Amino acid sequence: MRGGERAALPAPRASARRVPGSATGTGQGSIPDVRRPSPGMLDVARTAGVSVGTVSNVLNNPAKVAPPTREKVEAAIAALGFVRNGVARSLKAGRSTTIGFVLIDLTNSFFLDMVRGAEEVANEAGMNLLLANADMNPVKEQTFLDLFEEERVAGILLTPRPLADEEGPRPAAAGVPRVHLNDPTAGAEVCSVTTDNVHGGYLAARHLIDTGRRRLLFAGGDQLDPVRQRYEGALRAVGETNGAVTLERLPTEWVRPPDGRRVAETILARTVGERPDAVLAGADLLALGLVQALSVDGRLRIPDDIAVIGYDNNRTAWDSLIPISTLDQAGEEMGRTAASLLLEEVRGAEDHVHRSVRLQPFLVPRESTVGR
Amino acid sequence: MRGGERAALPAPRASARRVPGSATGTGQGSIPDVRRPSPGMLDVARTAGVSVGTVSNVLNNPAKVAPPTREKVEAAIAALGFVRNGVARSLKAGRSTTIGFVLIDLTNSFFLDMVRGAEEVANEAGMNLLLANADMNPVKEQTFLDLFEEERVAGILLTPRPLADEEGPRPAAAGVPRVHLNDPTAGAEVCSVTTDNVHGGYLAARHLIDTGRRRLLFAGGDQLDPVRQRYEGALRAVGETNGAVTLERLPTEWVRPPDGRRVAETILARTVGERPDAVLAGADLLALGLVQALSVDGRLRIPDDIAVIGYDNNRTAWDSLIPISTLDQAGEEMGRTAASLLLEEVRGAEDHVHRSVRLQPFLVPRESTVGR
DNA sequence: GGAGGTCGGTTAAACGTTTCAAGACCAAGG
């Protein structure tokens, strides 16, 4: 299927200044044959006066080699600047020691948290984590998934694009174990880790109610599933108050700072009595714009006149002048969990049963709701 | 030879759990446990009733294969769910079609710009870009460099850590072509792309002077080389005014928003006559804190009472209520240039001469200096 | 002094591709 792509044959590198030994024994090349920058184990073996098997043992089972021999080999390795060929290694082993992580959007700190968590677990297991930037592009996403499969990585982590409804389901994982992060649409054919947006919305509203707020406003886009779920959670919390608290909803086009500023204008345009005493923003950037525009020129005091809480603990919002309370989605934990699931599948393919883990967000109270 | 051990089990898409068979002796060896569901070209060849050479041709030189044969092979590929083994492919080719990018810090949008630029060029050349997150950690940086060398990637891009003075020079590139981005310490043994901080500082000051400012203040950490260079540039611009403009310097501990707020306090504590009418911040986040604290509660009007310009066009500062003028470091261009240099070296190792390209930053005027 | 163990090392067979010389077949030309 992928036959079209051509390999863009990398031209052999000219032997630089350092020429280890001539080509390996079978150097009978009748073709323009000028290269071999990197010495192989055979070169090392010859230099050290041992066999390749011994060189391999020095690398992989040092204990099995007598110290004097080992030293000779190590000296030869250093002298030649030998770097073991991981490609041949992987080929022989049938699978590499690398994990691939396909990311939908590197500019969102949520995903970077996942990377950090996943990397931690991967490193503990002696594996390396390589990242691929899908950049919101479905085609790139698929390209990188294919690449990782071809390269026979040990496993794949994926934060998928939201998956527009009209397109079919994502192709199932073929040969390589895969774990989905933050993909509520993930089926039973893979492991997945998600976050509980409903509960997060509940916690946010609960926090506002518990700190004395009674007129709540939820601001947030209507078309985004996660945001809608957060609203549902808030609704539930309000429902528990038997009418003591009201919850109004103000849809926004998107969830960026400009949208937040527009919400602020709407609020400020109202009479004092009609204003909410707390706002739940569907996302931190929305909350950021909101806080900026509400507080500018001392129009409203936050949190005294009005409290604001965001969602997702986005790094960009950390630098708000008035620190914004938020819900942390446990991105790092999500990365750790996903990597653990993946490792479990990689190691025990036999009796692995796919699971779906749902993580709970947690409240991060800051000045925008509880003051200084 | 392989006929005996390979069951005729087609083992197509692994629909659920359950692994075909424990297969032949799984060596204890190192880390990886093996499961090998993936069919190889030999399986495809058998299914299609042709030889492996023909399968290879279908994949790489479709024109050389007669249409009927080609179709049979393609059918077999689809039926078996064959995914070509990129590891074996790379081994045979001697080098892969992947470029590795080792990044010092994924949270800084400057580096993400580079990624975007590099990716663009790499894709055009039919190569894939894989990212490694060094996370400010020299050990990780080295680990990933080693990994990429072992994996015999076609080339390596690197945004190195600042390189604390006490440690020795970075080990030279061994077998794989490498290009350094934003590394002023890069020697002549590699290609490199840097940004001209002095000129950027000059442009920033020039802009302020040209828009009528006369009392300039430069705020910025003393220990960071790039920031110091920006100051030098500003100094030069001021020098050209024959004393008409003054430039004061206010060192900060670091260049984050809290430092900016402290600078603001210092300024506000002065009498009106002693205050600068423009501030050059050594970095955007510093400018962000500065703008926040200067303008809060309507204390000073920006840019009427005081202008502020930042540096580096950091995405985090985009969301400031008052958009902040800045200097863009042409990160995307840097990525493109670096990738081009790398490709040149990869392709024509013979007559490649290492070069060092210095890119010029450009002014991005916004409201914080020129009003609305 | 021979059987059996250990230790340290070598040899050769994979791993799954690509590539290229050589073979099979066929049509056309002499």
Place this chain on the structure above:
DNA sequence: CCTTGGTCTTGAAACGTTTAACCGACCTCC
């Protein structure tokens, strides 16, 4: 009928490791 040339296809040799089987000393124990 034999040659020539062309088009497809095949077969086998690499690529640089790892690993199991093997081998030769040397040591120990009866």
